[in-house]
Amino acid sequence: MTAPAARRSLPILREGTSAYLKVDPDGFRAYVRDNKQRALTPRLMSAREAVERFVADGDYLAYECNYLMRGPNELVHEIIRQEKKQLWAAGKFTYVDVALLVDAGCVSRADCGFFLSSPPIDRALREGRLEVFEYSNVIMTTRLQAGAMGIPFLPVRSFGGTDGFDHSGAKLITDPYTGDPITIVPALNPDVAIIHVHQADVYGNARVFGTGISDVESALASRKVIISAEEIIETDDIRAKPGATSIPYYAVDAVVHSPHGSYPGTCPGYYGSDPEVVFEIFRAIMTDQVQAYLDKWVRPFATFAEMLNERVGAAKLEAMTAREVAKDGYSA
């Protein structure tokens, strides 16, 4: 080892000044070592049990896609039902979700990529019940990607020069290779991720068909991972097409069988959305009637299946499935 001693240093040209989830790759590794199951032990459980065991008050929560499109909606309902508190939400590529969770009393901090500006958000900000930190959709998924790589930060070619940068955890440094300024953003390792997928086995080997935002990155970056799946399939089926596996079992803590789990949204290739109920949630948020929505769709039911059964009905669910006609590509 004869390299010369360092003579140089890299100036930090600019730094965002907002709070961000602590960056701790070694702490994450130690958590993985001590808590993640590398054994092939079944981890199938109910949504209730999964949320009780793996979502704690104060957790940083990542969810994949959003309430209207392959959202983990059974798990979102269960978080609301269990009245989790002080969650910090990864508000990337989200729409109604942040407002819903804020008004339900679950979320008090949000990293913003995009979410629907609306009366519940405005009230919460005014009343000091919500803090927002500024990013963008891609910067948030980049942070998750860094988290999924086990590294403390990633360089990016966007975000520099924005006011979001100043209200974030980003830094502008001098790239030691080119001498040019380069933005770096802190890795994000959420405490818990909730992810809805098309298929999974009981160990958590999971398949997503179609596009996504950052399903794989969220699963690998998060300390605790709950997968909800439309279908539970045999591990032999997983093994027959290993190229179709998106998420490996060792990243996953709980698997929930959740047919129609994205209702009222779509699970692409499996079923379309329920447009009138999609519009109902949108309208509830824009008219500040989230509590009424929760009293109708979430709180009266012990489980999501009970809600689907009593409030939606088999005929409507079948119609949503029939309406999903663009099916090419949604299979292993």
Place this chain on the structure above:
Amino acid sequence: MTAPAARRSLPILREGTSAYLKVDPDGFRAYVRDNKQRALTPRLMSAREAVERFVADGDYLAYECNYLMRGPNELVHEIIRQEKKQLWAAGKFTYVDVALLVDAGCVSRADCGFFLSSPPIDRALREGRLEVFEYSNVIMTTRLQAGAMGIPFLPVRSFGGTDGFDHSGAKLITDPYTGDPITIVPALNPDVAIIHVHQADVYGNARVFGTGISDVESALASRKVIISAEEIIETDDIRAKPGATSIPYYAVDAVVHSPHGSYPGTCPGYYGSDPEVVFEIFRAIMTDQVQAYLDKWVRPFATFAEMLNERVGAAKLEAMTAREVAKDGYSA
């Protein structure tokens, strides 16, 4: 924009001192803008034309997998036949390939992850015809990943403390997020990548079945990309299963139809290797008889197909196909 002026700087704790391919993300972007075809124009051509047009003397060359396993062997033969000079090879997860290309007079520099130490390498080093720079397999694919992300470097949790580090382009800096030392490695954007795949359409939308080293990263990181494919399929087939596409057309400059293009190696799921010829190349290298190998297998033939036809024969190729019995998962 009211963030405080920078007060801090990050010491560079240690730096490798060897030459590495220039890091220039903006130059790469400009090359892409001016040269890559975003139009859906067919780019199917012969191996000869592809190598004539897209491999230049002095280029940094990435190849995916190796001579024995889904190697782009028709393209390797063509590079040897056209007597390309002064190439700089990305010697990751390679075996006989570097020795073959060095002794053929094509390669004079190599970044080492792993390659077979052998008399042709020893002679070339002794005679000053070869320079080697030290990395590891994963560090090389990490560098390609940085190149495929359009960023100048990536942090890694390995490589620090090794003597390879000192003979590389790596740097040890202070992570501004944790305060701990972190290694960063320079992005690699090869001049040209040659990649053998199972299926591609005439535009370069390509599918790899099974595992790989860094097929996608190489394709996205490289200025010029030649794909050789076992099968040319219809674009309608690509569109029927968009989740099966590994490499998008806009990264690809040339598509070569190359059935049995990995001979004498295996193309997993399609055909097994030809063990006696695999052993022949191994023995040729270890006994310093590469020229005899080239005079038998490469130089007498105008094309790879001619070699397959005259020197291997249909019966043997069919037997290789028949011997490939582990077929689960090798389809879209």
Place this chain on the structure above:
Amino acid sequence: MTRAEAFSEREVAMCTVAHLVENGRTYWAAGGGTPLYSVLLGQKLYAPDAQYITEDGVVAPEPLLPFEPMMTMVASRAVHHALLWGTMNSAGLHAQLGHMDYGVLNTLQVDQHGNINSTFLGEYGGSGRRFGGPGGADTIAACCWRTILITDQERRKFVKEVDFISSPGFLDGTPGARERAGLPRDTGPWRVVTPWAMYDYEDRRLRLMARVPWVTVDEILAECEWKPLIAPEVQVIEPPTEEELHLLRTELDVRGQTTDAAGSWITWDGEKYVRA
């Protein structure tokens, strides 16, 4: 092409952007709605080999039209028969690599240097009003070679300095400001399109370059809180055609979610177009 008898202002803006769409170029359309419809309109009528990419990493789909309500991304009809299904990260990375020629965005507020606000009106953190945030627009505005912005022609939308830079234009307008902030070289705002006008940039400052026939330059300037530069010769924008409107109304924005959202209607009175 047939003269159209009546159309909305939002339809004018989409048709104007459609005319900018070029064969053989890639378009990264922010979210869904106006940007996506504009690119699809241009592709289907004028530039069949223009390709588009969405925030969820869909490369060159052949969407099954019409879209489901609110579902211009991720949903199966929207991503139908793409060449590749990726993720938000793959879309962002391909843009960082320089594969995206044009970014198409809509926004709340734009300033003299093309900076975009979609986060906050008023002093940030104060008593102003919060909006949705940049979404994908920040990366599009940073990494595509040229950015096309769609907005309405309203005073409060054209300002000297935006209250909050959500997505970067030319920042403070000095040469190299983007590069000093770490953004890729030679990128930036290219056009702003409203129902009344089209703007380009001269020395990184917004410049009025074209107007629709039924609006004067003075009327446009009256709807700019901060006055742009004016090109020596302000060109006249072609009004929408019946063919364009038919496609827009029957296949793209079939429910009028986008086109009904704002603005007046324009009608042909036999001699000229008039604004209702």
Place this chain on the structure above:
Amino acid sequence: MTRAEAFSEREVAMCTVAHLVENGRTYWAAGGGTPLYSVLLGQKLYAPDAQYITEDGVVAPEPLLPFEPMMTMVASRAVHHALLWGTMNSAGLHAQLGHMDYGVLNTLQVDQHGNINSTFLGEYGGSGRRFGGPGGADTIAACCWRTILITDQERRKFVKEVDFISSPGFLDGTPGARERAGLPRDTGPWRVVTPWAMYDYEDRRLRLMARVPWVTVDEILAECEWKPLIAPEVQVIEPPTEEELHLLRTELDVRGQTTDAAGSWITWDGEKYVRA
């Protein structure tokens, strides 16, 4: 289990490593050959829920045995019926995240602090001899929680300081040396296994902890250029059983490529094992 009558030294090393394989743990096996056969042997006989990962990102395959010659990775029989097919980068990243419990390597040369040389014998750049380079071993030695090294018991392989650190052990042996070099916390060398002996580490220094019955401690030390520490009680390693050898020879290393490569044969003379 049945006493084996005859086996090779390399077989002894593989069976010794197989005994270390634990249920519910992940093993990243470098390349193919000895490390992979050892893990498979342990999994098939003693730890059915041990899982392994390869450099090409294969998670927990059920390989179709026997392998093709030289094809213990990438080839279809080797990756058969895995739970996930990844890439070299995905394998590296999962290791960086802490999912890999054990790394299993073989090597050319190891020193008192567990540093590994597979690059160069002699002064680097001088007249010495070049070898293949670290391959995947550098990442395995850096990122798995515990590293198991397989090598031969030869003087020149056990040295005070390796000529070139290809893959990191405890570096200079001081507390925190790995962390100061940017490597993940609490990782490092755990065992070295040779056909004669097994070593662990005390205060980051190599320590002889066990020997095979037919070799004495003095004989082992004679085959170490740099003498390791010696445990207060040097244990005796169980010799291979017929069951282990049967599996090794009929399903794993069927062509004897690995086991024939080096070392003497050991036979049972009716009372004890003797080295030929």
